[in-house]
Amino acid sequence: MKKLIFISLMVCSFAASAQTAIEKNGTIYKKHPYITIVESLERMMAKMDTIGMVKYYADTAYAFGTGAPETKGIASIKAGWRYIANEWEIVSITPNGYPDALEYTNDPFTVQSWWVVKVVNKKTKKQATFFEVIFHSFNKDGKISSEMSFHDSTPLLEAMK
Structure with missing residues (x-):
């Protein structure tokens, strides 16, 4: 009986320690050089400074997100920026909370x-x-x-009507 109680206590002990x-x-x-890059990038995006933005990207970078096809390579990313510049005037891009570097x-x-x-x-x-989260x-x-x-693309779709 002592062995059974001892084994039961050991099993419970291991189970409890595994859960914790x-x-x-x-x-x-919350502060990091890469955060500074992202903040600079968004300021440039607000002005559509694509020449400044491109220096932060690898030539092989890819991008994707809500409602947009995946783009591969900096040439495709730049084409996406041109589309935005042709269709939309950016009024403002402001931080909502603070960025995290992971x-x-x-x-x-x-x-x-x-x-x-x-x-x-x-x-x-x-x-x-609209609110946006970017990684x-x-x-x-x-x-x-x-x-x-x-x-959420709803505000963009409504503005296009």
Whole structure:
């Protein structure tokens, strides 16, 4: 009986310790040079300074997000910027909260940031405001290797009508 109680206590002890185990997957920074890059990039985007923006991207970078096809390579990304410039006037891009730089243990270094974007459709003259979250991943050379952006497209679709 003592053995049975001892084994039961050991099993409960192992089960309890397994549930409280903590494993880090990296470090989160609230100040980091990559955050500064992302903030600069968004200021340039607001002015459609594509010449300034391109210097932050790797030639092999890819981008995708809500309602847009995946683009591969800097030439495709620049074409996406040209489309935005032709269709929309950017009124403002302002931070919503603060960005986090995520240094993952086994994944690319990533900056996640949140923005409020106000644009005007050049054809209809209607304004759209939407919230956006963007994930920029960086390669070993400090260049953006991928960009994922997500937002509710409803305000944009309404402004296009």
